[in-house]
Amino acid sequence: MSVLARPYHTVENRLLAALPGEDYERLLPHLEPLSFSLGEVIYESGGHLDYVYFPTISIISLLYIMENGASAEMGMAGKEGVVGIALFMGGDTMPNRAVVQSAGGALRMKAKVLQDEFARGGQLQRLLLRYTQALITQISQTAVCNRLHSLEQQLCRWLLLSHDRLKGDELVMTQELIADMLGVRREGVTVSAGQLQDMGAISYVRGRIRILDRGKLEATVCECYRVVKDEFDRLLG
Amino acid sequence: MSVLARPYHTVENRLLAALPGEDYERLLPHLEPLSFSLGEVIYESGGHLDYVYFPTISIISLLYIMENGASAEMGMAGKEGVVGIALFMGGDTMPNRAVVQSAGGALRMKAKVLQDEFARGGQLQRLLLRYTQALITQISQTAVCNRLHSLEQQLCRWLLLSHDRLKGDELVMTQELIADMLGVRREGVTVSAGQLQDMGAISYVRGRIRILDRGKLEATVCECYRVVKDEFDRLLG
């Protein structure tokens, strides 16, 4: 079976698209398409997972929620990755929440099927581990960026990472939600987004962000974006 | 071979100590003890690794160094873990630096030996993956803590995480170096460390910190410490 003959939605996930035909054929019957709506919680902190999810055009945000309700994003997963790494890493659960940041499709696979396939030690294992390493870099860079860079730079990083995982140029997301992701005040996002809008990088209308000029975002962002992007390309490109 | 019959230094690394006797015997000839001195760089950002390192009484810090020289720690590894996860995750290198934060012993194993053993899919693979998941939680919590908590709380977290990995109560580390780890100014560390000293939690004399009262540190620290500690205990305990 050639790549072109694969169902379109399957190929849209880059991990699945990178599987050799033989592995792909074995797994195809176990892949079930589904659709996520904005804000949907895929798993809770410490919550058990029955499936792993391979996003196709959706974006999933990994958030940590503090005891006092404050939150901050540690990373995100889109068509380049998978949600539910605890299932093959062996820990079964993670102490964070996974929330749909951008509505859209995904494919799910039963935990048991994934674990069995992982245990074979083939290409899927290799891909999942490399993806996990890239995710570690993304989380690390979030830590560094949180420490050392301005809100405006972090917003640029977040917008660029999201844009890379989006189909078009429009992101449906209020400033309030972005503030929750970045772990900052909503007003702070208003100010920084206003600056990006003034320079013509984005337009922002009531929960709809449109990326107008990536170049301007890339000129404003800190090095953290590039580090993460390069590492994903290196490991999975 | 019983656990007690194992060379003392080997058992001091908890990952190795958790191996079944059969696996342990196969790997023992490939474990080579060595000693790290304070400040030694184990690998550079993007640098190739010939060995993985299992710390016994040393502590290794994983730092990201910015283009402008600023730095921030993303995580640390001691007797509970291993340095060089890129070798079994498949990425070969990581975009960070590993530096000896506390001098002491470790065991090293040739990359090839580790990779072959990992590919067997046995207990070592399981342990390394679970450790990696715990490390992800540590890095995530660093990101969240950097965003949401005070320098004093972060210093407490750092001291407690280090203390858990230390043999005694004394840590040889200047405030300057702690500042580099936490990604803050040296003066900020002086002030926060002064507060912890005033409350009798630690004593601090020219590059030697002594933990006097863990309880007081635990009363000051944010929830991040507990989340990380519990996750390590759950996954590797």
Added chain:
DNA sequence: GGCCGTCTGTGCGTTAGGACACATATATGA
């Protein structure tokens, strides 16, 4: 049209931490 809920814009006082400048204290070695 008019109401209401949601989203965004803005202002103002507060605060944690940064940048910089020094003062002081301790170790080491000539």
Added chain:
DNA sequence: TCATATATGTGTCCTAACGCACAGACGGCC
């Protein structure tokens, strides 16, 4: 014993971001 390098303690000013309050502004629905 003195010089010097290293480590820590303080002070002053500055800035980014926070907390809070409230003013539009837009969208949907009656």
